[in-house]
Each structure stands twice: as structure tokens, then as C-alpha cells.
Amino acid sequence: MAIEATNGKKGWGDQDQVPGIKSELLELNMGPQHPATHGVLRLLLHTDGEIVYKVTPVLGYLHRCAEKIAEGVDYKQWVVYTDRFDYLAPMTCNHTYVTAVEKLGGIEVPARAEHLRIATAELSRVASHLIALATFGLDMGAWTPLLYCFREREEILNLLERISGGRMLYNYMVPGGVRYDLPRDNWVADVLEFVTMMEKKKLPDYNTLLTYNKIFIERTSDVGIITREDAFAYGCTGPVLRGSGVKWDCRRDDPYSLYHKFDFEIPVGMGEMGTVGDCWDRYIVRVREIEQSCRLIRQALEQLPEGPYQSIELKKPVRVPAGAAFTRTETAKGELGHYIVADGGQKPFRNKVRSCSMCNLQVLEKIGVGLMVSDLVATVGSLDIVLGEIDR
């Protein structure tokens, strides 16, 4: 499908069309195998030279129909599948799902379990934001921050591996608590040490290396601006919404778990380097969220109460009374939601997942128009999508 540039209009770009010469927009397939599309996203571009005139995301290359699988496995078994949504921050996805099941099933969760959940989920969020930083830098051509961020992420994976047993896909939370208590070694001390190192040494390094680098600022500021109105209209959530200057965080404003007990701030994009809602704002929101997550981890672990870490027997299947509820929580990428329709049995009747990355990506159709190809890469990177969650 080629769009003819001369279909009645005077021209596509700034330049005038030469009369009598048929010109077309160049149709480019960016992806599904492309270094900058963060997985198997395919963007169908119509470009005129470097300028993009139309972006059409094509999804489904990682589709596994997890929602259909949910109807076939019971509530506990499906926790495993939630790991596979946002495979960069699986703990937060676990958290969403178990919160949804608990809300619908009226399951009490012990405070210790909630503290452990928050600590692990925030660790996972830090890991995911590190990947976001790293790959965003890589999209800009900065290789070295990628490796540094992966080095720190590796530390987080080691910590989470020690408490959950899984390296990337944890399957740690269950409805009614967490699967395992603290490990026998001094896990808490190690986490606190890591968090301190992250705040004191690593983040300043990243900031010097990438955040306040002039080239990086030039590449990202005033690029891919999502206005406040667009962010609401397109259902953007998470750092994308906050990057547009909206002080909104599900953890504080629609509280779940024990987040209301802890003290943390919500960083928002303020347009320090350009316009509010540009790529740099979305990026800096993630950097500052890492700091806030570190604070949350410290509070959750320092105030870790004694007591049970599960409220229901693990061997028994979870039964959820009939009903339907939508639950959303703040994952690393945005607000992940589960709409569970239960029929009173062991399996959900319908489990719809509201994918935050999908809504965040959708805005690209609007803001991608008129960008340069390089800026489009930056914008996709700043949206920080993960295809496992979009395609499910």
C-alpha cells in the first residue's frame, strides 16, 4: 500500500512536488527484527526522507493468548503466566494479579507478606527502570550505560533469585501471601547495602554519563512531546503520564497493598530541558523513581514485621466467590489492570488484562507524526514498552 503523494494535495513535506513527477512516501518496515523496537514490535512507517508521516504499530508477534490460558488453569497456576507479561519486572505483575485475586476473593494478606511484596516489587521496578535507562541510552547510541545498568540489574536479579529461586521469572507471590519467607542468609542487609550503593554511587554516575550529557539532552528534549490532554485521552499511565507533568501514581492515589503506609514522592516531568512531556522528562521520571523505589525498599525492609507470610494453605486451590472486579496497580511500565470475572470455581471465567504498555504505545500513532526517524527511535525508547505485556 503506497500512498501517492500527489493525490490532490500540494505536497507532503516542506518541499513542493515537481509537477508531472509521481512521488510516493517511502514505506519502511521498522521491525519486527529491528534493534530499536524493544522486542518484536513492528512499526510501519511512511516517511519522506528522514521525516515520518505515519506510524502504524503492528502487534501480535509475541501473542500467546494468555487470557485464554487463564480460563484453563486455576488461580494459582496463572501466577506463573503473569511473570511472562512484563518479563523485566515480573514481581510487579505478580503483585497486580494476586492483588486482584485477593480483592475478589476477600483474602487477607499478612503484613509481613505485604512488606516482602513491596520490597521485591520495588526491586523489580528498579531493575525494569534500569533496563529502560539502558535501552533508551542504547537507542541514542550510548553503549556503555547499557552495560553499567545491566551490571546493577544483575545484582538485583541475584537478590531476587535468593529470595524467590527464579532469576527472571519469579513466581514468588501467591494469593494470600508470598511463597517463601526471607532466605536464611542476611538478605535484608544485602538489599539495604545495594540500595545505598545505588543511591549514593550508581545513580550519580548514570546522571553524569547519560542524563546530563549535552548530546543526550539535545537528542531527547523537545522530542516526542505528549501533552497532558493526550496522556489522559490515550490512557497513558506510569512514567509516561508522569512525564507529561501529571502527579499521579496508583500507589499513592489509588492505594493498594500497604503503599499508603510508606513515605515516598512522585516525580513528575517539569520540562527542565525543554517542553513538559518530552522524552527527557519521561526519562528523568524513571531515574527519580529509582530513588523513590530505593526509599520504599528501605522502609519496607526496615519496618518488616514478624508474623506469618501466608494466610492460606498453599496446597489448597484458591476459590474465588462469583463476581467481577477490575484491579489496577502500578507496575514499572504503568498501570497494569486485571478484570477478573469469577464464577465461584477454581478457575476464572474471564481474565482480561489491561496492558499498560499497549496504551502507552498507542499514543505513538499521534505523536510519531512529523518526527524524524531518529526521534521516533528515541520516542519508542522513552515509552519503555515491553512486548510480552502488549501481546500477552
Add this chain to the structure above:
Amino acid sequence: MDHKAIFDLLAERIGAGAIAFHEDPIEPWAEIAVGRIAEACLFLRDDPRLAFDQLMCLSGLDWDGYDENGKGKSVAILGYQDDGTPEPGDRTATGDLGVAYHLYSHSLRHKFTLRVRMPRDRNVVPTVSGVWPTASWHEREAWDLVGIRFGGHPDLRRMLLEEDWVGHPLRKDYVMPGSWSGVPLQGQPFSENPFAPAAPAPAGGDTPAEG
């Protein structure tokens, strides 16, 4: 604002289009007539007392075989037989289809849930993608997976599956096709070793030992 009050405002506006309000303890919801949903959504978004500026979620639902008694006796989805082929789908589904809309207002901080329900053979719902642009992809997904048409949608294509895929997987009577574009889609036989002949155990102690 209280859910009931929201519903009353809505009922005042669209009259008989607001069919019923269900005071569910976990999540109250309102049932709306299929034809009036876009109008209702526009009202909910634009009325300053309501100001629902975010569509949190739009879910397509297939109510076929839903256990109304809450005993967990819903019709099971079709799975696979022991030989790996999908179960034969001679069951004919008769239940309704539905769509659930979860709305949220950032300024007023209240939520509301709307549901529509329509017979299986008249599966057309007015689109709300004009109200919230985010609904566009949600509706495409609902069309793709559940098979609900959204009237007036600007670009109702399949989103996650291939354009020429047959069927809508999240319907309860969906049968996995045997092949798609010449690609066989059957699963493997679960009861026996899928890779005949049986594999020899690799040598060396690095692997789980034979029992």
C-alpha cells in the same frame, strides 16, 4: 462521588438506556443498553460533575455457559485431547456477549463500571473511540479476541492475530483451527513422548541422574 449517584445522573440523562444498577460490594456496575453506550460515555466524560477522563479498561466478554449460581460450574473451555488435537467443537454457544467499561476520573477520583450485554448474533456495539482515543485499540483487541464488532470504529482490524485468522479465541466455543496458511497448529500428543524414539540419557553426571 458515590456510584449510585453517578448512576442516577446517568439515568437522568439517557433515561431507559440505563437499564439497571447492581450494588455489588466489590465493584458496583451499571448495565447500559447497547445502543446508548457511546452517548452514555460521552456524557460521563463531559459532564463536569463526573469528568471521567480515563478509560481504564475495556473488556470484551463471552457470557456463554457462565454459572449464574456461583458454584464454579461454568462450561469448561475446549482444550486438547490426549493425542494433541483440539477437542472437537460441536458445542454450539448460545450465551450473550458483553463489554465492560471501567472509567476513572483523575480530577474527581471516582470510578465507575458500565457493562453492556447483547445477544450473540447481534454483536455490534457503538464505538467509544471517539470519546477516549485509547478505546480504539482496546476495541480492536475485543474484536480480535472476542469477536465483538464496534460500529463506527475507524479502523477495526485484528490486532494481535493475523488478519486472516479464523475465529475469535476468547469465545467459549472457539476451536483451534487445524492449520493456518498451511502452518500446522496442532499440539503435540501429551500422553507419550512426542519425540520418538525415546532419547538416550546423556552421559555425564551433569544432568539429573536416572532414578
Add this chain to the structure above:
Amino acid sequence: MVQYFADMVQAVGSALQGMGITIKHIWTRPVTLQFPEERQVMPERFRGFVHNDMAKCDACNICAKLCPVDCIYIVTEGKGKDRLMTRYAIDYNKCIWCSLCTENCHTGSITMSHDYDHSVYDRRSLVYEFMDPNVAKIPCHRQTRIEQGWWVEPKDDKDEGGKGDDA
């Protein structure tokens, strides 16, 4: 005009600062490991390849039922006291290391080993037959049930299936 020169100074300055960060890493020891020689010590909860201890297994089929991906194949003959197990196989092509099987095993026979690196030439080789090929059938009923928690902290990693956890 001032902005023009300020930008230039900032560009050069921030580039030099960044180069200062990277050059620091030349002097520090790299963090990566040379894998086959150096190995990370796996934590005790690490979920590696699933291992089934056939001496304990009584073919109750719970693991096979709980497996979300149906990767455990158990074939038995007969009923009651005469029940014989003829096949116990795990397809590692499908296994997703979720540990649902181990935590519900009431005999404690199925465990997650610390073995994580394994490569084969043929994916058929990843279907593991746990039955001794010389013994065609194992009576399922021969042992008493072990009552224990849903998950046992392994006391000694060396006993858990493989040996690849340390080197």
C-alpha cells in the same frame, strides 16, 4: 549568542565528565565471570532442572496435574496395591521452572536441582526418562508417605540432583 557558547561549553564539559566516568572502569576489575571456569554460586532456593527421586516417588500424579504446561508424563498400570509405574518423564523443552510441582509433592521426591546449564544436540534429548531402563516397572505403593512441609530448604546442595551448582 551567549546560549550558543554556553551550549558548546556544556557539550564539551559533559562529554569530558562522561569520559571520566568511563575511564574509571579501566582500572577496576571487570564484574563479569569467565563462565565455565568461574561460576556463580547458586542460592539454595535456585530453581534449576527438575529432578525426580524415583526411590521416593509414588506416582500420585499431583505434579503432572499441577504443571501449567503439562511437561510431566506419568504412566501407570493397574490399581490399588498393584499399581505399577511404567514411565516417568519430564520434557525440559516445555518446563518453565515454576516450582509448582515441587512444592506440592507430598513425598518430597520431585525437587528443583541447582543444575542450570545444559545443552544437547537434539531437542529430543531434553525429554528425560527417569525410569531405570533395566527396570521396566516400579511398584508405586511400596513406601510410606513422608509427611513434611510444602517446601524443604535443601540442607546440602550436593544431594539435590545435579552437581552444577558450584565449581
Add this chain to the structure above:
Amino acid sequence: MEAMYAFFMDKAGMGQAGAHVTVAAIMATLMFIVMALCALVFTWMERKVAAFLQSRWGPMRTGRWQGWAQAVADMLKILGKEDIIPAEADKALFIFAPLLVLLGSLLAWAAIPWAPGFVAADLDLGLFYIFAVSSMVIIGILMAGWASNNKWALYGAARGAAQMVSYEIPLALAAIPVVMYTGSLNTQDIVIAQQGGIWNWFIFRNPFLFVSFFLYFVASIAETNRGPFDMPETESELVAGYHTEYTGMRFAFFFLSEYANLFLVSMIAVLLFLGGWWAPIPGLDFLPAALTFVIKGVLMVFLNMWVRWTLPRVRVDQLMHLCWKVMIPAALICTVGAGLWMMASGAAG
């Protein structure tokens, strides 16, 4: 060189023309071998430098020490790769492009003065010649991108052509103050003018020359298409840019020419600003002249790699902005400034 001419003319009895041809052939072969060796060494060096900057080990397996044989293994592997020419490609151009790119780098090597008297082509217009023939690389890149019949390759080629043509100007302008000081375009003369210790190098002669060196360095990065100015490749945007469709030996030619160019511009920086073969302090002049020259070149290459592995990439329009609105005015100012300085200090000959 003179000894070689003498040897072939007198001892072998070849006559003047014969001796010239023979010496040229020998030097060309030598240059090609050195160039190939450089590519091998710098591939390995790039990987190790990148690795250590990034807190990794880099290649450690091939060869006993620090994976030194990795580059050799890579080259052998790349020779064994299938040579693919896309069906829709323009075959002749596709085949010819890598050769042209390589030729451009190779020709420029001829005028590099390795040691006193040891230069393959001792041209009076040496510097001019180097800048002229190295522009041939642009044609090769444009050819490769067009012939591949791949949209990404075309993008890369178009960007590359725009970039390299633009950056030729600041590159040459930055060299003009040096030429003014020397009064000659001959590469040997330029080096000889810097005789005697680090304070006699052109980079430290006056502030304008220092800025010129900096401009030259930035322009040379752009000229070699390396980060942060690797517009023709931009692996995160254009997949691999102009060599997307190339495999095997043809790809190796691009690779070879990239590293040859890298060393070439580093050596030009050394001969223009960093004193050529002269030792930095008198105590170090026991080293052979060629070795001093190469060591300085390698240090410049290291600097280049260090920059590449630290900085993000600029956008293509910012690249042009940098060239036309920042570097060319700055280079012109430096030229004028250096001239005035020269007149003021009475150094003008």
C-alpha cells in the same frame, strides 16, 4: 627510501623507471599488509577497550593472553561466510563498492611519513593528496547503499554522504593553520617543523592551534563514521546502515577500511599536531622514529575509542548543525587567529 632507490638502480641495474615501479610496488604491498594488520589489531583493541570501559573482560578465549587471536579468528570466520548478493541488487556496483572504499583508505596511506625519509609517496602536496583521495570513501559508501536496494542501506548512504562531504571542510580547515606555520603541504616538512620536544608540537604552539586540533579530532571522528557521529551505520536506527546487505569478505572490506581510516586520521592528527615521529621529551628519542609515530597513533586511536564508547549519538540534523554552524566558523576563526598570532610573534617565514 633513497637507499632502496639506489639499491634497485645500481645493484639490480633496473634503471630509474624500473626502480620507481619496483619501490612503489614494494611500498604498496607493505602498506596493504600494515593496513590489514592494523585492522586486525584495532578490531581486537576496540573490543578490549570497549570491554574494559564497560567493566567486562571482552574476548578472552582465543589465544592465550587476553584473547589476542580473536581478530584473526574473526577474519578467518568472515572469510568462510557465504557471500550473498541480493537478487534485486545492482551487482556491479554492489561488488565494486567495498573495493572503492578500501581503495580510498589505502591510497591515503601512501603519503604518511612513518620515519624521516620513509614515506611511500613523498608528495609536495601530500596533505592535500590525503584529504583528496580519502574522499573517495564517500563514493563507495553511496554506491554500497544504493546498490544494496535496501531502504535502510539507502538511508545510511544518504546520511553518510551528507555527513562526510560536510565534515571534509572543517577537517581541511583545521589543518590550514598548521600548513601556514610550516609553509608546506608536504607531510615530511610538517613533521620536521615540529622538531624538538613537546613544546614545539603544533598543538602547543598557540591556543588557536590547540582549538584546531580539537576541531580536527571531532571532524576526524565524523569522517571515519564512528560514534558519536556514526550516522551511516546507526545500528539502533538503520539496522546497519549502508552495509546492511553485505556479508563475508565484502563486509570485511568495509570493516577493514573503517579501521584503516581510523588509524589514518589518527596518524594525520599525529603528524599535523602531535609532532609526528619526534619523541615528546628528549630522553625518549632512543626509540625508533617509526615506533614513536605508531605509538602516538595508537594513543589517538584509543582516544577515539574512548569517545566512541562514552557518548551517545547525535541526530543527523544536529550533526549538520554542528558542522556548518559551529565547527566551520570556529575553524575559520582559528585560521585567522593563528595567522595573526604568527605575524605577531614574528614566526612567519
